[in-house]
Amino acid sequence: MPVREMNELITSGLDRAVELMAVAAHNSFRFSGRNTIKIVCLAKEDMEEIAEFCYSLGDMSPLAARDGRFMVELIKEPCALMLIGDKRKSDFNYNCGACGYRTCAELNKAEETESLTARGPSCQFKNINLNIAANAAAAMAWRLGLHCRVFSTLAFAAFALNKIEGVDLATSVSVSVAKQDPYFDRHKYWTKEHWDEIFKKEFPTFTRGFIGANEDE
Amino acid sequence: MSIERSLKQFEEDRKQAVKLAARLLLASGTTSPRVGGVGECTIHIVEDECDIEDLCQKVEKMAADNKRWDFFKRDAAMLRDADAVLIITSLRCVTDPADINCNMCGKLTCEYLREAERLPDEPGVAYPGPLCIFRANNIAYAIDGIVSQARNLGIDYGVYWSAGAAAMRMGIVPKNTGFCVAVAISVTEKSPFRDIPLKYDEINETTMNDRIIKRLWPQFRSIYS
Numbered sequence: 001m002p003v004r005e006m007n008e009l010i011t012s013g014l015d016r017a018v019e020l021m022a023v024a025a026h027n028s029f030r031f032s033g034r035n036t037i038k039i040v041c042l043a044k045e046d047m048e049e050i051a052e053f054c055y056s057l058g059d060m061s062p063l064a065a066r067d068g069r070f071m072v073e074l075i076k077e078p079c080a081l082m083l084i085g086d087k088r089k090s091d092f093n094y095n096c097g098a099c100g101y102r103t104c105a106e107l108n109k110a111e112e113t114e115s116l117t118a119r120g121p122s123c124q125f126k127n128i129n130l131n132i133a134a135n136a137a138a139a140m141a142w143r144l145g146l147h148c149r150v151f152s153t154l155a156f157a158a159f160a161l162n163k164i165e166g167v168d169l170a171t172s173v174s175v176s177v178a179k180q181d182p183y184f185d186r187h188k189y190w191t192k193e194h195w196d197e198i199f200k201k202e203f204p205t206f207t208r209g210f211i212g213a214n215e216d217e
Numbered sequence: 218m219s220i221e222r223s224l225k226q227f228e229e230d231r232k233q234a235v236k237l238a239a240r241l242l243l244a245s246g247t248t249s250p251r252v253g254g255v256g257e258c259t260i261h262i263v264e265d266e267c268d269i270e271d272l273c274q275k276v277e278k279m280a281a282d283n284k285r286w287d288f289f290k291r292d293a294a295m296l297r298d299a300d301a302v303l304i305i306t307s308l309r310c311v312t313d314p315a316d317i318n319c320n321m322c323g324k325l326t327c328e329y330l331r332e333a334e335r336l337p338d339e340p341g342v343a344y345p346g347p348l349c350i351f352r353a354n355n356i357a358y359a360i361d362g363i364v365s366q367a368r369n370l371g372i373d374y375g376v377y378w379s380a381g382a383a384a385m386r387m388g389i390v391p392k393n394t395g396f397c398v399a400v401a402i403s404v405t406e407k408s409p410f411r412d413i414p415l416k417y418d419e420i421n422e423t424t425m426n427d428r429i430i431k432r433l434w435p436q437f438r439s440i441y442s
Contacts, residue, residue: 029364029376088321095285096378097336098396100322100347103285113323121323124396125378127350131357132364135249139365150250152351156319169321 010177011078017144018080021137021173025084028136030129032092037133040164042081047071050081050157066189067153070182079176082137083158085167086130088112088122098124117156119168130169137173146175149183235300235404238372239264242303242363242402249362251355257309258359259391261384264301272399273297275383277418282340290418292379298409298422299375299401303363304384307353311335311395314349321350343382344396353396363400373403375410 022039042050054068090104099121101107113120134150141148155172164170176182199206220228243260251257263269273293280289296302309315314327324330324347335345360376367374380399384390390397403409414420 028361031376031378093285094343094378095283095341096344096346096382097342098344098346098348098353099350100333100336102336102342110323113320113325115318115320115325117317117319118321120320121347122321122350124344124346124348124350124353127321127354128357128360128398131354132361135358135361136365138250139361152252152317152319 007078014078014080014146014175014177017141017146018082018175020144021082021140021175024140025082025133025137025173028133030132031125034091036086036091036126037130038085038164038167039133040083042083042158042163044075046158046161046163047075047079047081049161050154050163051075053157053161054153061153064153064157066186067151068157069189070186071154074174074176074178074182077176077178077182079174079178081154081158082173082175083155083164083170084130084133084137084173085155085159085164085170086126087166088119088126088168090123090126092123092125094125096124116160118159118170122169127169130171134171134173141173141175147178147181147183148173148175150174231404232300235402236264238367238370238404239301239303239402241370242366242372242400245366246303246305246359246363246400249358251358252315252351255309257307257352258355259306259308260359260363261304261306261390262301263304263384263389269296269299269302271387272302272380272383275387276377276379279340279343279379279383279386283343286379289379291413292377294418294421294423295375295410295413296377296380296399296401298403298405300403300405301401302380303400303402304381304390305356305359305363305398305400306381306390306394307348307356307396308391308393309395310348310350310353311345312393313352315351317351319351322347343378344385348395356396356398360398360400367400367402373405373408373410375401375403375408377401 018041025039051068051071054064057064089108093104095103099107110121138148138150151172151174155170159170239262246260273296276289276293280286314330316327318326322330333347336342364374377399381397385394385397
């Protein structure tokens with residue numbers, strides 16, 4: 001057998017891992033025993049598009065913009081983005097009331113609201129099934145030793161860009177085989193000045209020593 | 218009728234294994250991911266046999282509250298055979314929407330959801346919707362955290378929203394709970410949550426025991442001895 005290089009091993013291993021994650025998500029526990037989720041794995045060009053879209057949201061959603069900046073860095077090393085989606089209407093007939101309608105029939109007849117992120121109103125149990133699948137995929141990634149994080153921002157962007165068709169709700173599981181775990185402690189995507197400014201705005205009393213004093217500037 | 222000492226020991230150890238497993242499952246469910254890293258779910262272990270029975274009775278009673286909840290009776294029969302029940306709650310989905318305007322609930326902004334009228338607290342309504350779906354989705358992660366750990370440990374499990382709704386009605390979960398689901402676990406040779414016959418609420422281990430062993434066998438014994 002010829003010698004196989006590390007890069008080749010890792011990229012083909014990643015492809016295999018994504019397939020196994022899809023199997024785990026597909027066969028995960030779900031209410032009513034019916035699997036209606038849809039799974040796709042995006043190509044690198046799609047991920048670039050999503051990164052640009054997130055970045056362009058800028059002031060509208062600083063969080064999405066951060067994830068856009070992050071994605072630009074992420075796709076420099078082997079990674080994959082799995083999208084999992086489902087329909088919003090209930091086929092459970094549980095009549096549980098969690099959606100705000102007394103019966104599933106009322107929910108299914110309710111007027112649909114469109115937005116960039118999802119189509120609502122949606123069945124709570126559909127959402128639960130969808131996210132259990134996402135967690136099962138993430139759990140499989142964890143067991144396989146991949147770096148992994150579940151992103152709703154990237155899923156919302158993918159949904160807005162029609163990267164996954166025939167669904168009303170979506171979530172995404174991003175995995176990577178980068179040399180360093182890229183998903184946590186992402187300080188470098190914020191500048192220190194920006195961080196200080198936001199912290200001061202959100203927690204103005206943090207540095208106060210005494211509440212009775214008049215500290216108006 | 219005496220049971221051998223070693224069999225008694227087995228029964229005792231089995232019960233201890235349930236207690237231990239329930240706590241390990243709680244650990245896995247608690248450390249599963251949360252949207253935005255914000256804590257919101259609590260997990261409550263119901264392991265006392267009497268407490269499980271209370272829960273089952275509530276589930277059974279709720280079956281009559283909504284014509285679609287007929288399966289609650291079957292759920293109650295299964296839960297009766299459970300060794301422990303873990304109740305997972307979502308504490309922020311009613312009072313504290315995620316403020317990301319995701320539209321999953323059908324309200325374009327979280328402000329609209331805050332202002333929306335909630336379903337009244339009446340028998341036919343299980344959860345006080347509309348809920349913040351983005352928040353309540355954390356329950357999915359907690360469920361799968363528990364389920365995947367149960368599979369690793371080789372513990373039989375079943376997931377029931379009926380018991381979650383019953384726990385909310387009984388007031389045994391925190392008062393801000395908006396959504397609640399239960400995972401029942403069992404350490405027995407045959408999972409009580411699989412291979413469920415039709416009419417299980419009428420024909421199950423308890424009723425079979427009662428009719429065949431407790432009633433017919435003593436009669437048989439009286440007559441033929």
